[in-house]
Amino acid sequence: MTVARPAPTVATAPDAVPPVAVEHLTKRFGDIMAVDDLTLEVPPGSVLGLLGPNGAGKTTALRMVLGLVHPTRGRTFLFGQPLRPGSPLLRRVGSIVERPGFVPHMTGIDNLKSFWLSGGQPLSEAHLDEALEIAGLGPAIHRKVRTYSKGMQQRLALAQALLNSPELLVLDEPTVGLDPQEMREVRELIRRLGREGVTVLLSSHILAELEQVCTHAAVMNHGRLVAAGRVDELVGATRSVYMEVDDPGRALELLQAMPGITRVERQPPGISLQLNGTERKQIVAALVQGGIGVETVEARHRLEDAFIGIVEEDEV
Secondary structure, three states: OOOOOOOOOOOOOOOOOOOOEEEEEEEEEEEEEEEEEEEEEEOOOOOEEEEOOOOOOOOHHHHHHOOOOHHHHHEEEEEEEEOOOOOOHHHHHHEEEEOOOOOOOHHHHHHHHHHHHHOOOOHHHHHHHHHHHHHHHHHHHHHHHHHHOOHHHHHHHHHHOOOOOOOOEEEOOOOOOOOOOHHHHHHHHHHHHHHHEEEEEEEEOOHHHHHHHHEEEEEEOOOOEEOOOOOHHHHHHEEEEEEEEEHHHHHHHHHHOOOOEEEEEEEHHHHHEEEOOOOHHHHHOOOHHOOOOOEEEEEEHHHHHHHHHHHHHHHO
C-alpha cells in the first residue's frame, strides 16, 4: 500500500505569479546527475523548505534558481519572467548561498556599506536602517566583525541580503554551525520576514527547525522532486505512531516481524513506527495477544516522520 501524499508540485492561486518557478530543471556534472527534471513553484508569501538527504541536489537547485549555475536543461522563472544572466530581476532577490565573505577588521556597518557600493549603486538606495532593524544587531553593528559570534555573523549576512528590501529571500542552510540560541534567533528572523510578506526559499537538514518556520515543503531525493505541498498536508499524510509498552524489547521483536510496518525504532521511553498498510488497532491487538501491555498509543504528525516515510518509500 502506497502512502498518500500530495503530488510533487506546490500549487498557487490562479491569479498569483509565483516568485520562483522552475520547469524541468536538470543539472549534470559529468556522470553525476545532481538535479533531475525538477519542476516546482514557490507560492507568493510562503516560506518553502527544500528538504532532502545529503547529495539530494538542494544546493545545486538553489544555485540554478539564482543563476549561479547554468542548467543542463530546463528553465527558471523569477516573478513570472525567464531568468537570464545579469537579469535585473535579481535586484528583487536577497540570498545567502555561500559563506559570507566579511572583512574581519572592518565593522559590521562598514562591511554592509562596502558590499552595497561594490554593486555600483548609491548608498542612498540601500535599505540600511530596515535591514539592521530586522537583523537586530544593535550597537554590535559598530564593532569589528572579527569579534562576532557565528550567530552574529549570520545576522549580519541576513542584513546584507536584505539591503535591497527583497521580495524573495533564498537561504542555503541558514542555521548551520549555530548554537541552539543562535538558531532560535535566526528562526525568529525568518518567521518575521514571512509574516511581513517576503517569500522565503530555504534548504536545511534540520527538520525540526524547518517545521517551525515553513508553510510549505518540497522533498528531493537523488536529484528528483518526490513530494511537495503545505507542511500540514505532508505531515498529515504520514502514518507515524508512537507507543509505550511494558516490555519494549519484546514489542520491538514482534513489531519488526509484522507486515505493513516500514520502520520500527526505539524512541525512549517508547517505540516509534511507520505504518504502511497496517492499522493502529491491529498493532495493539497483536501486542496484547503477545502478552505485552500497551500503555500509550498516539499518532505522530511531524515533518521528520513525513520526510523519512517519503524518502524510504522513494527508495523502494
